[in-house]
Amino acid sequence: MTWQLLKRIAGARAPDEPIPSAADDWRTEAQRLHQHLLDLLGRALNIRQIDAGSCNGCELEIHALDNPYYNIEGLGIRFVASPRHADLLLVTGPLALNMREAVRLAYDATPAPKLVVAAGECACTGGLFTDSYAVCGPVSDLLPVDVQIPGCPPSPVELLTGILTAVRRTAR
Amino acid sequence: MNQRMPLDALPLPGPARLADCADAPAVFFADVDANAWRRIAGAVAAGAGRLVAIWGAQDDAGALAVSAAYALDDGLLWARLPLGDAVGYPDLSALFPPAVRMQRAVRDLCGLQADGATDVRPWLNHGNWPADYFALRKPATGTERFASHEADYAFTRVAGDGVHEVAVGPIHAGIIEPGHFRFSVVGEKVLRLEARLGYAHRGVERLFERTPALAGHRVAARIAGDSSVAFAYAYCVALERALGTTVPPCAQWLRALLLERERVANHLGDLGALGNDAGFAFGLAQFSRIKEDWLRENERAFGHRYLFDAIAPGGIARDLDRDCADAMRAQCDRVGRDVRSLRRIYDDHAGLQDRFAKTGVLAPSMAARLGVCGLAARASGVAMDLRTDYRPTPYREIGARRSGEAHGEARGDVAARVALRFDEIDESLRQIRAILADAPQGDVAVQPGIGRAPSRGVGWVEGWRGDVLVALETRADGTLARCHCHDPSWRNWPALEVAIIGNIVADFPLINKSFNLCYAGHDL
Numbered sequence: 001m002t003w004q005l006l007k008r009i010a011g012a013r014a015p016d017e018p019i020p021s022a023a024d025d026w027r028t029e030a031q032r033l034h035q036h037l038l039d040l041l042g043r044a045l046n047i048r049q050i051d052a053g054s055c056n057g058c059e060l061e062i063h064a065l066d067n068p069y070y071n072i073e074g075l076g077i078r079f080v081a082s083p084r085h086a087d088l089l090l091v092t093g094p095l096a097l098n099m100r101e102a103v104r105l106a107y108d109a110t111p112a113p114k115l116v117v118a119a120g121e122c123a124c125t126g127g128l129f130t131d132s133y134a135v136c137g138p139v140s141d142l143l144p145v146d147v148q149i150p151g152c153p154p155s156p157v158e159l160l161t162g163i164l165t166a167v168r169r170t171a172r
Numbered sequence: 173m174n175q176r177m178p179l180d181a182l183p184l185p186g187p188a189r190l191a192d193c194a195d196a197p198a199v200f201f202a203d204v205d206a207n208a209w210r211r212i213a214g215a216v217a218a219g220a221g222r223l224v225a226i227w228g229a230q231d232d233a234g235a236l237a238v239s240a241a242y243a244l245d246d247g248l249l250w251a252r253l254p255l256g257d258a259v260g261y262p263d264l265s266a267l268f269p270p271a272v273r274m275q276r277a278v279r280d281l282c283g284l285q286a287d288g289a290t291d292v293r294p295w296l297n298h299g300n301w302p303a304d305y306f307a308l309r310k311p312a313t314g315t316e317r318f319a320s321h322e323a324d325y326a327f328t329r330v331a332g333d334g335v336h337e338v339a340v341g342p343i344h345a346g347i348i349e350p351g352h353f354r355f356s357v358v359g360e361k362v363l364r365l366e367a368r369l370g371y372a373h374r375g376v377e378r379l380f381e382r383t384p385a386l387a388g389h390r391v392a393a394r395i396a397g398d399s400s401v402a403f404a405y406a407y408c409v410a411l412e413r414a415l416g417t418t419v420p421p422c423a424q425w426l427r428a429l430l431l432e433r434e435r436v437a438n439h440l441g442d443l444g445a446l447g448n449d450a451g452f453a454f455g456l457a458q459f460s461r462i463k464e465d466w467l468r469e470n471e472r473a474f475g476h477r478y479l480f481d482a483i484a485p486g487g488i489a490r491d492l493d494r495d496c497a498d499a500m501r502a503q504c505d506r507v508g509r510d511v512r513s514l515r516r517i518y519d520d521h522a523g524l525q526d527r528f529a530k531t532g533v534l535a536p537s538m539a540a541r542l543g544v545c546g547l548a549a550r551a552s553g554v555a556m557d558l559r560t561d562y563r564p565t566p567y568r569e570i571g572a573r574r575s576g577e578a579h580g581e582a583r584g585d586v587a588a589r590v591a592l593r594f595d596e597i598d599e600s601l602r603q604i605r606a607i608l609a610d611a612p613q614g615d616v617a618v619q620p621g622i623g624r625a626p627s628r629g630v631g632w633v634e635g636w637r638g639d640v641l642v643a644l645e646t647r648a649d650g651t652l653a654r655c656h657c658h659d660p661s662w663r664n665w666p667a668l669e670v671a672i673i674g675n676i677v678a679d680f681p682l683i684n685k686s687f688n689l690c691y692a693g694h695d696l
Contacts, residue, residue: 057397067460134375
């Protein structure tokens with residue numbers, strides 16, 4: 001078993017494709033921002049993700065941030081279980097009416113200073129669901145949104161860019 | 173085919189057969205009276221048929237109706253009970269456990285009531301819109317604005333010495349969809365779990381009625397991001413049936429390719445997450461890397477990582493070019509090798525198997541009684557898979573094989589669901605290769621003609637969780653009078669509540685992930 005494991009680790013193909021040019025930008029910038037962040041907060045960036053009625057497409061891409069290609073934890077960014085531990089709320093979905101109260105409570109529970117990033121078309125504009133009786137978004141109707149990340153769903157690179165943009169805005 | 177529930181065994185006065193299409197199971201439609209409604213349900217429950225979905229509707233003239241869809245040997249039966257002005261209809265929940273919540277949703281959206289149902293708590297309406305507002309009744313526009321007034325919910329209480337409740341959600345600890353779980357526990361042991369869903373309700377079904385039918389696939393693709401292909405596929409088949417459109421053979425084959433690519437992507441993601449939930453981060457790293465490669469190939473070939481809008485009415489949006497087909501073939505070989513090697517590691521890892529084996533058991537008899545579907549059913553020895561039961565094109569041509577445990581020896585635990593996912597990846601990779609090898613050449617889309625007399629259509633496809641159903645009614649002006657979308661999770665959520673009983677709270681994430689049921693597709 002252990003032999004299989006080691007063989008697998010040694011033989012696994014490391015993601016070897018060139019980093020896309022957009023990613024090159026954020027990688028260097030990310031390192032600078034990370035330092036900013038450490039100077040500012042004295043710790044890493046903690047994100048509480050909130051699904052406010054998304055189709056789960058955005059969640060799939062947020063999960064992808066954890067894979068070895070994007071390796072978001074390597075940038076010092078962590079997803080945390082409680083809004084009380086969070087510096088930033090990453091909100092997806094058109095803000096379903098049935099999620100309104102929960103989102104509001106989570107925002108109130110997040111210690112200031114706090115950032116809000118709306119991720120995905122639904123969170124930014126309401127998307128297809130704008131006029132529906134069952135939604136009360138976009139997210140900016142309920143919370144002060146710092147950065148909006150368009151896309152259906154936004155790609156992992158776009159999500160990272162958005163998160164880092166929000167952080168940079170406070171760093172200034 | 174192991175079901176024994178032929179259509180002609182039902183007390184039915186001459187059902188009409190909806191337009192046949194090669195790439196979907198046959199569908200029969202019948203208007204029934206209350207007596208026939210009851211007798212059909214009784215016969216299906218007594219035989220080996222299954223209830224798939226229940227939904228309500230009001231036509232443009234104001235007449236109400238309730239519909240039920242049953243899976244039979246010959247295909248799908250859509251039984252419709254016209255109610256006129258009445259709002260009561262005979263209860264089905266005494267015969268089919270998953271009907272409880274479906275009927276509660278019908279009540280919340282259409283104001284129809286199952287006579288004799290014991291659980292009549294609201295399901296989708298959390299108190300955030302008035303109790304007498306029914307979104308699918310025609311006087312409503314579906315665009316009303318309501319202030320939110322989150323209501324209390326009467327969870328079933330468990331009493332006894334040392335029993336306490338653990339409340340989780342709607343916002344969960346991880347990056348997961350919203351829902352509430354109420355555990356009643358003694359020490360660490362779960363005595364009862366009750367889920368409350370509906371948090372992701374977006375008014376999807378009403379939205380279809382405001383969307384031109386030929387643009388509805390975009391809504392269908394956004395019902396559940398991880399089942400985008402399955403819903404868009406089912407929607408398009410339903411619409412094409414109603415409009416009398418025949419999809420070119422090449423598109424029929426490529427739609428199945430998309431469906432299998434979606435299945436593989438989800439199984440890859442879940443296998444990694446299951447390893448991680450059992451403390452084996454190596455599994456997550458490996459599988460998430462393979463999944464990312466898989467998604468990137470989706471984007472190169474079809475323009476979207478999750479294949480949103482790749483399927484459109486009349487066919488598919490974009491043909492597969494030769495380079496991408498070659499790359500996909502090579503990728504199937506590579507992923508097949510990687511996954512087989514990872515399977516050996518999972519199988520041999522004592523710590524993992526200790527967590528997987530005998531955890532979250534859904535016994536075969538219980539799975540059958542609860543009407544469980546899809547991968548959860550197959551892992552519990554209930555043999556069902558639309559791809560092999562009805563052999564729609566191209567699954568007949570490529571000789572689709574059903575994965576799953578034999579009925580007699582099915583374990584129905586997390587380990588069985590993990591093993592099934594490994595098996596299904598293998599089979600899907602084989603199917604993708606077969607489609608790439610044998611798919612007919614030619615056009616990938618035709619323009620569907622609208623403007624036909626009002627009609628009905630049904631699409632029914634085996635998504636990665638289970639069978640996804642879309643049943644719709646068209647108007648002559650190219651809009652939809654009604655579109656009901658059904659996610660298999662409706663039938664599997666109650667089974668999760670059974671599978672957790674007697675396990676410890678700490679094993680819930682693992683058990684939950686082994687089913688990985690959908691919230692958005694269920695809540696609509």
